[in-house]
Amino acid sequence: MPASTPSSSTDLAALPSRQGPAGPLTGVRVLDLSAYIAGPYGCTLLADQGAEVIKIEPPAGDNLRKYPSTLETESRAFLGVNRSKLGAVLDLKQDEDRQRLQALARTADVLVHNFRPGVPERLGIAYPTLAAEHPRLIYCAITGYGDSGPLKDKAGYDQVLQAMTGMCAMQAKRDGPPEILYGSVVDYYASTLVAAGVASALFERERSGLGQYLGVSLLRAALAMQSARLVWAASEGREVGRDMRSGGITGIHPTREGHIYISANTPHFWQALCEKTGLAALLCERYDSVRKRAALRDEILPLLRAALARRSALEWEALFGDTVPCAAVRSVEDMFDFPQVREQGLIHDFEHPVAGPYRGFTAPIAFSRTPGPAPFAAPALDQHGADIRAAADRLRESGND
Secondary structure, three states: OOOOHHHHHOOOOOOOOOOOOOOOOOOOOEOOOOOOOEEEHHHHHHHHOOOOEEEEEOOOOOHHHHHOOOOOOHHHHHHHHOOOEEEOOOOOOOOHHHHHHHHHOOOOOEEEEEOOOOOOHHOOHHHHHHHHHHOOOEEEEEOOOOOOOOOOOOOOOHHHHHHOHHHHHHOOOOOOOOOOOOOOHEEEEEEEHHHHHHHHHHHHHHHHOOEEEEEEEHHHHHHOOOOOOOOOOOOOOOOOOOOOOOOOOOOEOOOOOEEEOOOOOOOOHHHHHHOOOOHHHHHHHHHHHHHHHHHHHHHHHHHHHHHHHHOOOOHHHHOOOOOOOEEEEEOOHHHHHHHHHOOOOOOOEEEEOOOOOEEEEOOOOOOOOOOOOOOOEEEEEEEEOHHHHHHHHHHHOOOOO
């Protein structure tokens, strides 16, 4: 995508530039005012594609920096969520820094924030204000529940939305209590909506010449993740079956050593599972469909688990090979040197000015022609602040002419 007019400015030329081949978003400048995960990681996905991302934090830093971590100097979560960004502190309670922010916003192609309602107006960066003088700006606001409705002013959090939208209820084990899905799944899915929405808006801008306002919410993300469940036919009552777990046949099972996930929904995979586990007697009309097996799970599971107890999870994984979709349950630590991950270069060596060297994930998308510049470590608090504030002051003095 061509660089836009605002980011072609040389006012920030003193800042570190991306090294390596161009990415599809090279030349695009993103101002990241967000905190926690959804907004910041959405901006990181843009940085992965070559965008110049400037992360603005308050003097105390993004709250994610304070999350529990066994690292002594930095938060593991912050490092993982904020790679390949320039970082600066602006105290938006101070008029001078608010003016600096407004000046920087006029140079940006994209602005992303997750402020509560009313805050952008107080800071002078509400969309109507910025769009009036910068009509090409893509402005993405992330909220908990959206811009309208009775909950629009309510703060949203990943697990709150999980509980509210039915995810926890659906995650419950049979006859068990509701359960949280750990890993900030709603936040991370919202971040992909941020990146996808921004990329689409940038593409459309090449046609129209105009930016636009994007609204991304955790509510939308939580419901989008459940699109296969959120279908309710007019002929159905309220209590209908929305469980897609195939009656427990597809799922995680104990073995002699470790656990293994197995999926055997199709006739081909069900046949292979029965043959490999020595349960060929189950290949009969009584169990010949997913629906039948779900209804008769109490007959099948004891037989399947008794068979799986004869080998370890890794042995079953090797035995099943490509014939049964499966994976031995591994720890996240195993991924750093997992052959498939290593072969694709998905783990990168980073050097951080405070935390020192570390390895972390990178390159969620592979582009053949525009692979993008090399990633770099998440910024230390205010790492590039002096240069960014000086650039903002030059912009203020020049009126961004």
